[in-house]
Amino acid sequence: MTLTYAFFPGCTLESAAEELMISTKKVAEALGIELIELNGWTCCGASHIQDIDNFLSTSINARNIALAESLGVSKLLTVCNTCTLMLRTAKLKMDKNERLKEQVNVGLDRAGLQYKGTVEVTHLLWALLEDYGLENLKKKVTVPLKGLKVANFYGCHIVMPPDVMGFENHRNPQSMEMVAEALGAECVEFDQRLACCGFHAVFPAQKEVMTMTGINCLSPKEAGADCIVTPCPLCQMQLDAYQPDAQKRFDQDITMPIIHLPQLIGLALGISPEELAINRHVVDAIPALQRKLQLA
Amino acid sequence: MEMMTVKIKRFDGRNSYYQKYEVPYEKGKTILWLLTTIREEQDPTLNFTSACRHAICGSCAVQINGNAFLACNTPLDDVLDTYKTMNLTFEPLKNFEVIKDLVIVWEPKMEKMTKVKPWIIPGEEGSKEIGFLQSEEDFQQIAAPTDCILCGVCASECNQLAVNQDGYLEPFILNKAYRYIVDTRDGAPEQHLKPVLENDLWKCLHCMQCVSQCPKTIPLTDQIAFLRSATMAMGELDNQGAKHAYAFHDDVKNKGRLNETMLPIKTDGLVQTALTKIPFALRMVKKGKINPLHMPKQISGIQEVRKLYEYAEEVKS
Ligand code: SF4
Ligand code: SF4
Ligand code: SF4
Ligand code: SF4
Ligand code: FES
Numbered sequence: 001m002t003l004t005y006a007f008f009p010g011c012t013l014e015s016a017a018e019e020l021m022i023s024t025k026k027v028a029e030a031l032g033i034e035l036i037e038l039n040g041w042t043c044c045g046a047s048h049i050q051d052i053d054n055f056l057s058t059s060i061n062a063r064n065i066a067l068a069e070s071l072g073v074s075k076l077l078t079v080c081n082t083c084t085l086m087l088r089t090a091k092l093k094m095d096k097n098e099r100l101k102e103q104v105n106v107g108l109d110r111a112g113l114q115y116k117g118t119v120e121v122t123h124l125l126w127a128l129l130e131d132y133g134l135e136n137l138k139k140k141v142t143v144p145l146k147g148l149k150v151a152n153f154y155g156c157h158i159v160m161p162p163d164v165m166g167f168e169n170h171r172n173p174q175s176m177e178m179v180a181e182a183l184g185a186e187c188v189e190f191d192q193r194l195a196c197c198g199f200h201a202v203f204p205a206q207k208e209v210m211t212m213t214g215i216n217c218l219s220p221k222e223a224g225a226d227c228i229v230t231p232c233p234l235c236q237m238q239l240d241a242y243q244p245d246a247q248k249r250f251d252q253d254i255t256m257p258i259i260h261l262p263q264l265i266g267l268a269l270g271i272s273p274e275e276l277a278i279n280r281h282v283v284d285a286i287p288a289l290q291r292k293l294q295l296a
Numbered sequence: 297m298e299m300m301t302v303k304i305k306r307f308d309g310r311n312s313y314y315q316k317y318e319v320p321y322e323k324g325k326t327i328l329w330l331l332t333t334i335r336e337e338q339d340p341t342l343n344f345t346s347a348c349r350h351a352i353c354g355s356c357a358v359q360i361n362g363n364a365f366l367a368c369n370t371p372l373d374d375v376l377d378t379y380k381t382m383n384l385t386f387e388p389l390k391n392f393e394v395i396k397d398l399v400i401v402w403e404p405k406m407e408k409m410t411k412v413k414p415w416i417i418p419g420e421e422g423s424k425e426i427g428f429l430q431s432e433e434d435f436q437q438i439a440a441p442t443d444c445i446l447c448g449v450c451a452s453e454c455n456q457l458a459v460n461q462d463g464y465l466e467p468f469i470l471n472k473a474y475r476y477i478v479d480t481r482d483g484a485p486e487q488h489l490k491p492v493l494e495n496d497l498w499k500c501l502h503c504m505q506c507v508s509q510c511p512k513t514i515p516l517t518d519q520i521a522f523l524r525s526a527t528m529a530m531g532e533l534d535n536q537g538a539k540h541a542y543a544f545h546d547d548v549k550n551k552g553r554l555n556e557t558m559l560p561i562k563t564d565g566l567v568q569t570a571l572t573k574i575p576f577a578l579r580m581v582k583k584g585k586i587n588p589l590h591m592p593k594q595i596s597g598i599q600e601v602r603k604l605y606e607y608a609e610e611v612k613s
Contacts, residue, residue: 011554014592016585040597042552047502048544051524051537056608060548063604085504107607111600160504161517170508171363171378194362196455196503203563204536205499208459241580280583 003131005077006068006119007035008087010233011043012080016241017233019277023262024079024124026276030269031132031140035077038067044086046234047200055104061090062104065121066113075120077127079262081157081232082200087121088164123158125175125231125261126167134182142270144184148227148292150264151188151220151256152176153239155232156196179261180229183268190223192216199238213239213246217256226288227257229264236260241282257285267293297321298382302334304342305387307394314385315339321382327375328356328367331386331398343397351511354445357452358398359387364452366511389452391461400448405466411491412465412473419483434480441475441519443512444468450506450516456499463496467506467516470497474519477526486530493527498537539563549605552595557587 013021028035041064050057065087068076078084094101095117105115122130128137159170168175173194177187195216198209216239220228230236240258247254259278266276273279273286273295289295298321303314317334328346335342346356349368356367361379376382392400422428450467451457457464465473473492477485497520506516528538543562547554560577581587595601 011556011592014553015556015587016580018584040552040595042595042601043544043548043554045544045548046554048541049548050521051541052528052545053525053608053612054518054521055611056545056605059604059608060601063601103611107604107611110603110607111597113600156503156505160508162508169378172380191362196501196505198455198501198503200502201456201499201537203540203560205456205460205496205501208456208499209501211459212455241576241585244579245576280585282579282583282585 002032002034003127004034004036004073005075005122005127006071006073007037008041008044008064008068008076008078008083009037010078010080010083011046012233012237016237017260019280020079020233020236020260020262023260023266023276023278026271027262027266027269030266030271031137033127033132036071036073038064038071038076041067044083046082047086057086058090058093058100059104059107061087062094062108062115063111063113065091065119066108066115068119069116070113073119075122075127075131077122077124079124079231079260080234081123081155082234084121084123085157085164091117091121092164123167123231125158125179128179128265129175134178137179137265138182141183141268143268143294145180145264145268145293146184148185148289149188149225150180150185151190151223151225151228152180152193153197153216153220153228153230153235153258154194155230155235156194158231159194176229176231176261180264183265185264185268188220188223188225190220190225192219195219197232197235197238199234202238202242209238210242210246210249213242214250214254217243217246217254218250218252221254221256225256226292227259227285229259229261231261233260243283255283257281257283257288259285267295300330300376301383302330303383303385304334304397305385306342306397307388309396312394323373325372326368327358327360327365327370327372330372330384331358331367343395343399345399352445354447357389357447357449357511359389359452361385364389364449364509366447366449369511389448391451391454391457391466392448402446402448405448405451405469408465409469409472411495412469412476412488413491414469414472414476414488416476416479416482417484417487419481421483422481428481430480437478437480438475440514441471441478444471444475444514445512447511449509449511453505453509455501455503455505456496460496460499464499465492465495465497467510470523471514471516471519474523477523485526489523489526489530492523493532497523497527498535536563547592549602550594550598551592552598552601553592555592 162170198212202209263276300319302317347353351369388394388398473488476488540563
């Protein structure tokens with residue numbers, strides 16, 4: 001079985017979260033998933049461009065989707081919550097509003113493209129459940145993550161707003177738990193499971209966001225988690241790279257390793273932490289993982 | 297008979313504690329039915345508010361198992377199904393002061409709302425004599441925002457408000473400001489907009505809680521994007537939020553992708569970046585997360601992307 005997707009990496013995968021690019025490719029290869037990176041994709045706008053120009057925000061993402069449509073695949077896959085949201089928002093707006101779609105297409109026409117609406121936008125997490133199947137994933141597990149206690153931090157944009165995302169109930173999603181359990185890990189219950197990481201306002205609301213980061217690390221720590229796992233590189237960056245800044249606002253030790261979803265999957269597939277670039281995180285995740293797992 | 301275990305956070309003015317009730321499950325009821333049944337059949341001292349029972353008065357919102365719901369229009373079965381449980385925990389709305397049990401205080405919120413002048417500041421066009429007329433199309437602009445029933449659900453779920461009660465405005469207050477700013481009969485939109493900007497407009501986290509939970513499906517986050525655009529149109533560009541947004545906007549136009557290395561400098565300026573972001577930057581460089589020498593190359597098709605920018609400008613004018 002080979003699944004083929006058009007792949008939208010998003011800007012962070014090219015720089016600050018290159019380890020997610022590395023681990024996504026490794027895991028896709030090991031699972032037999034073919035990812036065709038869009039040639040000439042642009043940044044999705046990351047929830048900022050629409051504050052300046054809503055129509056432009058829709059247009060650049062219509063272009064991204066149109067690039068996928070011209071590849072003749074049925075789905076465009078991302079590994080970032082916010083990219084998924086931005087692309088799906090643009091798509092939904094155009095699919096619901098014929099006039100807007102026509103207007104966007106006037107612009108795209110000048111760029112030699114057409115948005116048709118034939119490609120679905122999905123996230124790796126959903127694709128694993130919907131297309132690949134948990135049973136098939138389980139068959140690929142060579143190092144079950146027995147004893148590893150993971151805290152699943154969804155990040156808001158993988159579930160909200162539900163009229164755009166709609167994969168599962170936004171008030172009590174289970175997809176992360178299903179995948180983590182298929183890999184043999186144990187999921188801990190913690191208050192901040194569906195919290196916001198604050199990343200999109202880390203500049204204007206630095207103080208508030210650092211407090212949130214501290215709470216988001218402490219909550220799973222108190223619940224006994226070995227690490228946080230997230231399906232979003234932006235959540236990962238906020239919780240990991242800013243953790244030392246957040247620590248300054250707290251007396252208690254907030255230390256909590258934060259890994260990407262594909263890294264967790266890769267470990268269970270027997271790929272080494274180095275190959276998954278887990279050594280690249282600011283808060284070293286390897287000791288916590290080594291304590292519980294026989295790592296490759 | 298199947299029983300539900302309902303834990304309710306009680307507050308007597310001094311102490312708060314959780315009280316447990318066992319209630320027989322009945323199919324096809326609402327959350328408000330559950331609260332009313334407890335009060336009528338088990339505990340007349342339980343305090344909560346409700347009136348219209350038709351999602352109009354906005355008085356019955358509560359937190360259940362971590363999310364805010366309007367009690368009268370929320371099917372009990374939906375909630376049980378959402379959390380896959382027969383155990384429900386009720387708490388008063390978050391980000392409000394509590395008077396008793398599930399009853400919250402609205403006065404300070406209404407006081408805060410006056411900051412945005414939640415009334416029409418009449419323009420030149422109308423008068424007492426000729427009235428203040430509006431076209432159907434103009435009216436449609438205020439149709440959605442006037443659906444707000446002031447239930448407080450959005451405020452209860454707002455992640456920025458949770459860490460910034462004094463500084464930030466409740467989403468329903470932002471909605472109210474929006475409603476007057478887009479009202480064609482209002483002659484001074486900037487008087488509603490200025491206080492919005494001054495009360496941390498750019499601190500919205502874009503978390504989507506408000507818009508996801510509002511029982512009236514008011515497009516709150518689209519409104520926030522509109523309010524931000526409007527402040528920039530008013531010339532308010534010299535702030536972190538606007539600069540951050542323009543960094544993305546301009547990078548996509550120039551290269552197609554974001555230059556993460558330059559982002560802090562574009563947002564905060566060189567001096568502020570040097571003061572606050574250096575440890576962060578060093579950390580990122582050390583782990584290979586930022587390569588200061590890596591400048592994104594222009595993507596293939598950048599000319600086409602720029603055509604989209606040109607076209608968007610044409611559409612605007
Ligand atoms: S949201 Fe981030 S990762 Fe996604 S394309 Fe935009 S800047 Fe990039
Ligand atoms: S938690 Fe933060 S970065 Fe992650 S999806 Fe939500 S807002 Fe975006
Ligand atoms: S905006 Fe929606 S959630 Fe907020 S108070 Fe009004 S009706 Fe309630
Ligand atoms: S999107 Fe903004 S206003 Fe809405 S709940 Fe989140 S922080 Fe609050
Ligand atoms: S009782 Fe009036 S809105 Fe629920």
